[in-house]
Amino acid sequence: MSSPVYFELSWSILSTIGLITFFIALMVAGIVRLTTISLIPIIVSAACAVSNGLCYYAFYADNPKNSRAVAAAFADIFWFIQEAGLSMYSYQILAKVLNRKQRTVFMSLFWSCIVVIFGCRMTILVSRVTEIENTEQTLQSRINKLHMAYFIMIAVVETISAFFLIRTFAKAKRASVAIQSWTARGLFELLSRSAEIRLATLCPIGITRAITYSFQATAQAATDTASQLDRFVYTLECLFPMIMIVDVLASKLTYSRTVISNSDRSRTRSRGGPADVPNSGIEVEFSVRTDFEPSKRGNSGKSQGIRLSSRETTSEETIPVASHGADVGHSANCHV
Incomplete structure (x- = not known):
């Protein structure tokens, strides 16, 4: 056969x-x-x-x-x-x-x-x-x-x-x-x-x-x-x-968006004005360090946190969470 x-x-x-x-x-x-x-x-x-x-x-x-x-x-x-x-x-x-x-x-x-x-x-x-x-x-x-x-x-x-x-x-x-x-x-x-x-x-x-x-x-x-x-x-x-x-x-995309968002926020603050955001609500971000970003000396022992920021005001609140330098970062931007 x-x-x-x-x-x-x-x-x-x-x-x-x-x-x-x-x-x-x-x-x-x-x-x-x-x-x-x-x-x-x-x-x-x-x-x-x-x-x-x-x-x-x-x-x-x-x-x-x-x-x-x-x-x-x-x-x-x-x-x-x-x-x-x-x-x-x-x-x-x-x-x-x-x-x-x-x-x-x-x-x-x-x-x-x-x-x-x-x-x-x-x-x-x-x-x-x-x-x-x-x-x-x-x-x-x-x-x-x-x-x-x-x-x-x-x-x-x-x-x-x-x-x-x-x-x-x-x-x-x-x-x-x-x-x-x-x-x-x-x-x-x-x-x-x-x-x-x-x-x-x-x-x-x-x-x-x-x-x-x-x-x-x-x-x-x-x-x-x-x-x-x-x-x-x-x-x-x-x-x-x-x-x-x-x-x-998805981790790469989320990291890229976070970098762009933080860069825009930093430029806005350096000009002395509030962040230009079109919608009202609460933005929630939680993440760990990604491997797409080179490690920086002196920051390995720092903990990252969950940031709650109101889009109606410029106030922010950070909730610390443990970070152990994960190779891939996972984050979510949530609007309610």
Whole structure:
């Protein structure tokens, strides 16, 4: 029986998605500058493209047994980079935003889970290579159980990250009376713009994969409804770097607007007049230092705050919040 054509299988589409997001992430990195944050979607997308291509070579193409075993091993390694790497974006933000005690708790939980995830994936790798080398030995049941533990731990990592991200957002929300008085529509706009909420959407993807993969009957094949659902959820996982890219671009845009706004305000004050603003209301800004702005010596120990400024007057009130020099800044300009 001849091998199926590559682009007739879903693995080719998933690999193509990874390849496209890889080049998009490269272009975005060229726009905003290459940093640790902007590097994560590049690495994750590249791992997605390579792992799915190797999956076809190992499990569908008619290749020598040893070559298939090597391809399967490298596919598992790149899958680990892709799936565990998605949580590294949240990690990079939280490691800079959380205070010392919270950061210690978060890092301990995060890296403990990553070690378990790595152990599960390496055991899956060994089991798959053994099964390919010895076709008479069926280890699919063991591989399924290992995958269940693997995805459950990924879901735990993403749940932990989501908890700290949403908790950080909730603190900023409670700190502002203006935000608390928003309508439902205004609150939805804030949530949709918040990197914390966008990143927390990765949590249900991990939980769903932990459930759907338990019904896998055949190695790397969607043969029933549950396995097809798992393939669909994995497709969402492959597309998730696009959310990271949007977040990086949104941070760059917000930072640029903040710089322009502060520059205009400074010029207006230097002329001795009030700021020229067309609308009345309250402006709320909360942010952490972005990586798009070079660090200034002597300012690393200063804390930033939430600024409440009335557009009807020139008065301002600043609510201090902790700042730990995050690589990407997240801010919102809210008018009520």
